[in-house]
Amino acid sequence: DQQVKQNSPSLSVQEGRISILNCDYTNSMFDYFLWYKKYPAEGPTFLISISSIKDKNEDGRFTVFLNKSAKHLSLHIVPSQPGDSAVYFCAASSQGAQKLVFGQGTRLTINP
Amino acid sequence: KAGVTQTPRYLIKTRGQQVTLSCSPISGHRSVSWYQQTPGQGLQFLFEYFSETQRNKGNFPGRFSGRQFSNSRSEMNVSTLELGDSALYLCASSAQGSLLSGELFFGEGSRLTVL
Numbered sequence: 001d002q003q004v005k006q007n008s009p010s011l012s013v014q015e016g017r018i019s020i021l022n023c024d025y026t027n028s029m030f031d032y033f034l035w036y037k038k039y040p041a042e043g044p045t046f047l048i049s050i051s052s053i054k055d056k057n058e059d060g061r062f063t064v065f066l067n068k069s070a071k072h073l074s075l076h077i078v079p080s081q082p083g084d085s086a087v088y089f090c091a092a093s094s095q096g097a098q099k100l101v102f103g104q105g106t107r108l109t110i111n112p
Numbered sequence: 113k114a115g116v117t118q119t120p121r122y123l124i125k126t127r128g129q130q131v132t133l134s135c136s137p138i139s140g141h142r143s144v145s146w147y148q149q150t151p152g153q154g155l156q157f158l159f160e161y162f163s164e165t166q167r168n169k170g171n172f173p174g175r176f177s178g179r180q181f182s183n184s185r186s187e188m189n190v191s192t193l194e195l196g197d198s199a200l201y202l203c204a205s206s207a208q209g210s211l212l213s214g215e216l217f218f219g220e221g222s223r224l225t226v227l
Contacts (some may be wrong), residue, residue: 006154034215043116043202043218044155089154098168099145100216102155 003027004092006103014111019077021106023090026071030092034100035064035075038087047088048075080110114139116219118203124225130191133222137184137205144186145216146178149200158201161186190224198226 005024013019021035031052036044050057050064050073057064063076077084087107091100117136125131137144146158157170161180178188184205190197200223204216 004154036218041220043204043220045218046215049215091155098143098160098162099157099170100155101157102147104152104154 002104003030004090004101004103006088006090006106008106009104010107010109012109012111013080015082016079019075019080019084019108019110021075021077021088021090021108023073023075023103024071025073025092025101027092027094027101028071029094030101031095032093033064033066033073034091034093035062036089036091036102038089038105044089077108082110082112084108085110116203116205116217118201118219118222120222121220122223122225124227125193126227127193127195129193130189131193131224132187132189133201133203133224135186135188135203135205135219137186137203138207138217141205141207141217142184143206144180144184145204145206146186146188147202147204148172149202149221150198155202158188193226195226198224200224 034049035047037047038044048059048062048064050066066073087105089102089105091102119134143162145160147155149155159178160168164180175191180186200221202221204218
């Protein structure tokens with residue numbers, strides 16, 4: 001039972017354009033969402049998060065949007081840079097759960 | 113400030129053997145979580161420890177176990193290894209033990225290959 005789904009295994013974007021990574025969830029108890037970035041041979045690193053009381057959170061080139069009615073969140077990267085090439089995982093948690101439920105990941109490739 | 117340290121980084125075992133992986137969290141962090149990463153499955157939650165107590169456990173068989181010591185270091189053990197246990201095992205620590213107050217900091221992982 002995949003509660004968090006990233007339906008695009010890979011995404012290719014030209015440098016300077018916008019990258020949009022999508023994530024869907026099924027558990028309505030989730031109230032905290034995060035995005036992690038992972039380079040090969042490294043552990044995931046935290047990128048940005050959003051609480052269910054918000055619908056948008058921005059940090060520099062990264063913006064996360066949350067649509068609770070659709071149970072959908074997205075990560076926008078503008079402008080995309082070659083260093084953004086990595087695997088991106090979305091994750092969700094419910095208060096008190098003390099664990100994250102991750103999606104399968106999306107491999108983002110930024111082409112020069 | 114040193115990050116999360118996992119040892120060993122790589123190991124090869126055969127079916128039926130057992131393995132112990134170690135994780136040293138960031139200094140001052142009291143919560144340690146373990147995740148299994150396999151291709152196509154993302155990261156699957158194994159268990160989480162806080163102050164030597166297991167607070168949460170994922171849907172893995174009893175062959176997977178863990179513990180946390182008084183210095184917050186943690187170990188996980190997998191007994192009677194199966195081919196499907198081949199994966200990257202990631203340890204993560206957090207300061208407050210509450211995901212709402214901070215994100216998880218991951219180590220580089222221990223890549224286990226079962227032959």
